[in-house]
Amino acid sequence: MKLRDTPLLLIVALVVLLAIGLILPQWALSFVSVALYLGIVVLGMALMMRTGLVSFGQGLYYCLGAYAAGTLDHFFKLSDLLLMVVAGALVAGVVAVILGFLLSKYRDIFFAMLSLAFSMILYGLLVKSSELGSTDGFGLSVKTFAGIAISASAVRYTIYAFSAVLATLFAIGMHRYFNSHLGRLAGAIRDNELRVEYMGASVRRVIHLNYVISAVLAGVGGALMAGAIGHVDPETTANWTTSGEFVFIAILAGTGSVAAPFLGAGIFEAVRTFALQYFPNTWQMTLGITMLLVIMFLPGGLWSVFGLRRRST
Amino acid sequence: MGQLPAVIVDGVLYASWMFVIAVGLTLIYGVMKILNVAHGSLYALGAYTASTAAGYWLSHGHAPMGSYVVLLLAALVVGLIAGPLIERGLLRFMYGRDEIVLVLVTYALFLILEDFTKLLFGVDPILVAEPYGLLGNLQMGRLIYPVYSFVLVAAAILVGVALALVLNRTRQGKILRAVIHDREMSTAVGINVSRVYLVTFTIGAMLAALGGALTAPTTSVQPGIGAEVIVLAFAIVVVGGLGSLGGAAVGALLVGLVRSAAVHYQPEVELFSVYVVMALVLIIRPKGLFAAPEVRKI
Amino acid sequence: MAVVLEARNLNKSFGAVTAASNINASIEQDSVVGLIGSNGAGKTTFINMVTGYLTPTSGQVLYEGRDITGLQPRAVTRLGISRSFQIPQLFNTLSVHDNLLVGVGIASRSVKTAAGTGSNEHTQVEQLIERFNLAGYRTQTAGLLPEGVRKLLDIAMAVAARPRLLLLDEPTSGVSADEKFRLMDMVMSALKTEGVTVLFVEHDMDIVSRYTHRILAFYEGRIIADGDPLTVLADAEVRRYVIGEQLHKEASSAAH
Numbered sequence A: 001m002k003l004r005d006t007p008l009l010l011i012v013a014l015v016v017l018l019a020i021g022l023i024l025p026q027w028a029l030s031f032v033s034v035a036l037y038l039g040i041v042v043l044g045m046a047l048m049m050r051t052g053l054v055s056f057g058q059g060l061y062y063c064l065g066a067y068a069a070g071t072l073d074h075f076f077k078l079s080d081l082l083l084m085v086v087a088g089a090l091v092a093g094v095v096a097v098i099l100g101f102l103l104s105k106y107r108d109i110f111f112a113m114l115s116l117a118f119s120m121i122l123y124g125l126l127v128k129s130s131e132l133g134s135t136d137g138f139g140l141s142v143k144t145f146a147g148i149a150i151s152a153s154a155v156r157y158t159i160y161a162f163s164a165v166l167a168t169l170f171a172i173g174m175h176r177y178f179n180s181h182l183g184r185l186a187g188a189i190r191d192n193e194l195r196v197e198y199m200g201a202s203v204r205r206v207i208h209l210n211y212v213i214s215a216v217l218a219g220v221g222g223a224l225m226a227g228a229i230g231h232v233d234p235e236t237t238a239n240w241t242t243s244g245e246f247v248f249i250a251i252l253a254g255t256g257s258v259a260a261p262f263l264g265a266g267i268f269e270a271v272r273t274f275a276l277q278y279f280p281n282t283w284q285m286t287l288g289i290t291m292l293l294v295i296m297f298l299p300g301g302l303w304s305v306f307g308l309r310r311r312s313t
Numbered sequence B: 001m002g003q004l005p006a007v008i009v010d011g012v013l014y015a016s017w018m019f020v021i022a023v024g025l026t027l028i029y030g031v032m033k034i035l036n037v038a039h040g041s042l043y044a045l046g047a048y049t050a051s052t053a054a055g056y057w058l059s060h061g062h063a064p065m066g067s068y069v070v071l072l073l074a075a076l077v078v079g080l081i082a083g084p085l086i087e088r089g090l091l092r093f094m095y096g097r098d099e100i101v102l103v104l105v106t107y108a109l110f111l112i113l114e115d116f117t118k119l120l121f122g123v124d125p126i127l128v129a130e131p132y133g134l135l136g137n138l139q140m141g142r143l144i145y146p147v148y149s150f151v152l153v154a155a156a157i158l159v160g161v162a163l164a165l166v167l168n169r170t171r172q173g174k175i176l177r178a179v180i181h182d183r184e185m186s187t188a189v190g191i192n193v194s195r196v197y198l199v200t201f202t203i204g205a206m207l208a209a210l211g212g213a214l215t216a217p218t219t220s221v222q223p224g225i226g227a228e229v230i231v232l233a234f235a236i237v238v239v240g241g242l243g244s245l246g247g248a249a250v251g252a253l254l255v256g257l258v259r260s261a262a263v264h265y266q267p268e269v270e271l272f273s274v275y276v277v278m279a280l281v282l283i284i285r286p287k288g289l290f291a292a293p294e295v296r297k298i
Numbered sequence C: 001m002a003v004v005l006e007a008r009n010l011n012k013s014f015g016a017v018t019a020a021s022n023i024n025a026s027i028e029q030d031s032v033v034g035l036i037g038s039n040g041a042g043k044t045t046f047i048n049m050v051t052g053y054l055t056p057t058s059g060q061v062l063y064e065g066r067d068i069t070g071l072q073p074r075a076v077t078r079l080g081i082s083r084s085f086q087i088p089q090l091f092n093t094l095s096v097h098d099n100l101l102v103g104v105g106i107a108s109r110s111v112k113t114a115a116g117t118g119s120n121e122h123t124q125v126e127q128l129i130e131r132f133n134l135a136g137y138r139t140q141t142a143g144l145l146p147e148g149v150r151k152l153l154d155i156a157m158a159v160a161a162r163p164r165l166l167l168l169d170e171p172t173s174g175v176s177a178d179e180k181f182r183l184m185d186m187v188m189s190a191l192k193t194e195g196v197t198v199l200f201v202e203h204d205m206d207i208v209s210r211y212t213h214r215i216l217a218f219y220e221g222r223i224i225a226d227g228d229p230l231t232v233l234a235d236a237e238v239r240r241y242v243i244g245e246q247l248h249k250e251a252s253s254a255a256h
Helices: A005-021 A026-050 A059-076 A081-103 A108-127 A152-178 A181-191 A193-199 A203-229 A240-253 A260-278 A283-297 A302-306 B004-032 B039-059 B066-089 B099-121 B147-169 B171-181 B183-188 B193-218 B225-240 B245-265 B267-284 C043-050 C073-079 C096-110 C121-131 C147-160 C177-192 C205-211 C229-234 C236-243 C249-254
Strands: B137-140 B143-146 C003-014 C017-028 C032-036 C058-063 C081-084 C165-169 C197-201 C214-219 C222-227
Touching (some): A005 A152, A059 A081, A059 A108, A059 A203, A059 A240, A081 A152, A081 A203, A108 B099, A108 B267, A181 A203, A240 B099, B004 B039, B004 B245, B039 B066, B039 B225, B066 B193, B099 B225, B171 B193, C003 C197, C017 C197, C032 C205, C043 C165, C073 C096, C081 C147, C096 C147, C147 C177, C177 C205, C205 C229, C214 C229, C214 C236
Antiparallel strands (some): B137 B143, C003 C058
């Protein structure tokens, strides 16, 4: 795939999505929305994985984004989707800037564990916080977008459309980032940090930057999720099992293409919905087996099936 | 201040059974460089098997004291079956891959085993509390504890001492330490690393199952206990230093006491207090309290 | 001649192990200096201290008159010092071209270069590929290259940073005997146009005597000889601890 083709293809995909969204049934709109906002989170994880780091605590920022969005409506009666997403991005970003100073010092298992720890700290805080609904969480609703009122029947499409636009923007942005000097630097850091330092660049600063970017993406994803589902709670956002799902999708998608996270999320959501409906007691097993198969036979993720795997994965 | 004795005793009790689990986890990491997420499932399997077996034993009118033997046997059986099955059947195809990939493999395994346990034992909680109360209670000042709890502490100490002795005094232990230190070198001097891995993982699995079997009488065994335990075990092992048995003991004590203090003084922070400690320790000692020294790379 | 690098009473110990003991050396601009000594004698430790990978236990490193002791490697590189490694440190999943692209990209953004900035990054990469004869390997993954090419790439990366002082750690080790001279010829001619001071660690005495103006001989963390190649290679202690008696042809023929 040539460098300049990808953004074009993504925009075409966006237009197609927006168009067919007008005629899709509600369940389909919801399904695609899930794939989109989960995909945004996983896109951020792909960036971190390219930099050589796997976070087992991305749920922290997903949760912050979701709760930020929810808080706006639930406590301040601000039910604007655009505002919610911006809030989600901001809160996640600020926390990531702070935590990034610490986390950028760790690698491998320790990075994974420390990121896990912070997400569990948030989880613990929320579970014990009665004002925020503890394990039940609380509900929210979206009523306007950028100040413009949305009719109740159009809310789902609005969230869907906004998710699609954001997903496309982020995917194009990430694509250009991957092909820029900083993007190449990420892969170099993953390969050999020592050399990067010896060439004169600060590894920590790049990691910190990428960490913040991935956190912002997770925050946006969380905010979109909150709007789409209409409900936030600690279990489905901050618990380590949710972070585990993001890791799973990230592995499934691989780091080769910016579209892969969305496809991976779609497949994951399809499998999960199907499995939950027909095999509620073995859907985790299905997930686990799928993950093993992907790890064993598709080390580059799904994208390697299409033979479009880039060399740098 | 009046609560201090209770805090300490509770902390030590909690630390004991967490130690049994954590020490297996850290052993597996130390030798095989695998952070075994499925350790939690092995714990759960141990708990379920032990409870079911003990319940069966007791309901058929056998000697109540025999239930302890049943618990132990259950743990052994789970470890001896699951350990080799997992190591030979799955893990050995993954050696040589990145550490993180191996964590993901054990995570996938964890997911599979969680449901497998549900299939095997159902989703209803199981509580076989007789062994817990069988030995009566012990009164210390104003505190009353079941004697069983101290059996747990004794078991933990026994496990720790046994492992320390084996590692430091026996030939097998030396071989294990050699592999921990340098796998390639070990192969070069003729050590059957393959077999060491099998043995290590099986011991680790037995310890996890033992942790489950010993705590089964004290709690309602149900789906999800594996998930709860594994994150705590991670915290302990990372705090103590991956691969360090002494670290697992210190980590367990630290986590146990912190959690106990939280429960007694500030219950709202119970859940995350452990992770705060983990974060704090990692900040001060990035590789844990008793981590191995780093080797020069260039 | 201006002094580019000065080591003053450098010491480095790791607990009971002394890796460097009272190292004093003054390197002049544009010279080519060889560092010889058996394994563990302290040559790489010296390079590690100069480039900031290790902090000396005591002593100073001065670069162009400025104290750089204890600075981080990236700060040292930014000042104009670059190094290659005993074991090539490359970006193994990237192609040769991309390795250099990353290197040039970093250098042009952070290093106060000797020749000045301005030229396009891709042009610089092409120049390096040409100068180091890597055109045939341009798209190959670095991790799969033959050892000699990996070494070349490693050195090319160091040169990409446009250093004024270049430290090469065993540039020809792992390279087959007949390739060694070709590699050194290539490296030296590539550097000739740059105006670079070069220090390199080497075990092959033929190479050392051919390319250097001066040799520092290390033994057990100390410098036991410092001077022009002929003198140093004939030095009794050097022959005893570094080269070995039999390798020195003149000595054995003189003994007859």
